[in-house]
Amino acid sequence: MFEDDRKWQQGEMLSCNDVAEQLQQRARTGQAMRDFKLKACELENVNLVNHNSKHGYRLIDSDLYRANMRGAHCFMLDLSGSSLMKADFTGANLHCANLSNCNLLGTKFHDAKLEHVRWGDKVIQECKADESGSREEQLDLYEQAEEIYRHLRKVFENQGLFENAGYFFEREMVVRRKQMPQYSSRRFISKIVDLFCGYGEQPIRVVAFSSLAILGFATLYFFSGISFAGEHIAFSTSANWQSNLVAYLESVYFSIVTFTTLGYGDITPTGLSRLFASIEALMGSFTLALFVVVFVKKMTR
CATH class of the missing domain: 1.10.287.70 (Helix Hairpins)
Incomplete structure (x- = not known):
């Protein structure tokens, strides 16, 4: 691990005037950036593209809560496991980025380039809800997952990427069903519709x-x-x-x-x-x- 990584992991680098430039320089080393604290960080137009390489930079398990990533260049960037809650990726280039296992609650993707993004099979809230033993916690997490899926569906619909929109609509309906009482007729009918046609997407x-x-x-x-x-x-x-x-x-x-x-x-x-x-x-x-x-x-x- 680089010596300066401790400063990133403890959030000490956020006070730098040129934090975006410092992050770019750190990324160019090619070594994984793990557990970086970038909460509310101003990273507008930051360039995190690993040029002339088949693999992108890795900014994993990091905290980008409310980070300003407007117009950021994140082609093939690996953000897996990171908290992107309420981060602003408006106009950012996220082609081929890895956003699996990320917290995407409230994340803004308006006008972002999202082709071939790896989202994972489920958002992290749905995974946690499936594993939770508390019904109250499950309902809260399923509601969050539904909100995320709905937002992503609308983003893809606005961009004309209807195949992706259809997938997130299907996931939205699945977590909505999981919020229904377990043995209710509504849940049973919803499950039948899912099995027959994937809520119209299959x-x-x-x-x-x-x-x-x-x-x-x-x-x-x-x-x-x-x-x-x-x-x-x-x-x-x-x-x-x-x-x-x-x-x-x-x-x-x-x-x-x-x-x-x-x-x-x-x-x-x-x-x-x-x-x-x-x-x-x-x-x-x-x-x-x-x-x-x-x-x-x-x-x-």
């Missing part, structure tokens, strides 16, 4: 659910039996595997036309299969409508 989940539903009902028809031109089609222990395979493929075909409500009428359900077909038709109508809504939402952004 159309592939609708496709996956549809495929599983079609194959699942096909298996039910295979064992309960369907009818084609008066011939009963179903699994038979006395038939060879080729005949049973053909019967299963016929069941898959019937399941597809039932799920999509095409209803050609060449194959008809019999016995218990009628109940399964009714349920599948209702489920298919809802699922196809849901897919159209989710797909259009994604494509029209």
Whole structure:
């Protein structure tokens, strides 16, 4: 560790008139800057870009509470584990920066360049809430996480980066659900919507659910039996595997036309299969409508 690092870690460098220049010089050494106290520090337009290198400078586990980082050049800067609470990054260049495990509560990112930023899977408040044993503490942390996700969603929407906005909207809805009473109907419905379509951000989940539903009902028809031109089609222990395979493929075909409500009428359900077909038709109508809504939402952004 550099001798002057103790001054940074104890906040003694904040009294320097040229603190931004001093920080730039320290960064150029290439050594990690850890646990630096930069609370309310004036770092407007500071240049922390590691030019001619594939790796950025590291300013990790540091305190930048209310720091003025307006217009800062932070390309590929590693800020992981730092407190950026209420820091002002307005107009800053944060391309490819690492902001994982940072406290982003109240952080300002207006007009900042945020492409390819590493945010981590969850903000630190949500991680702490998931691990907390106190429900009161959980609710407070989930509220903070929701506020952060909402702010980031709006920032990305204003910049036209809708893929990122969609991700933070999904996280926003997840932490909102976690604030609901554990066994409430609202939480259950919210969880179902998440599983089906990721709150409208995951159309592939609708496709996956549809495929599983079609194959699942096909298996039910295979064992309960369907009818084609008066011939009963179903699994038979006395038939060879080729005949049973053909019967299963016929069941898959019937399941597809039932799920999509095409209803050609060449194959008809019999016995218990009628109940399964009714349920599948209702489920298919809802699922196809849901897919159209989710797909259009994604494509029209």
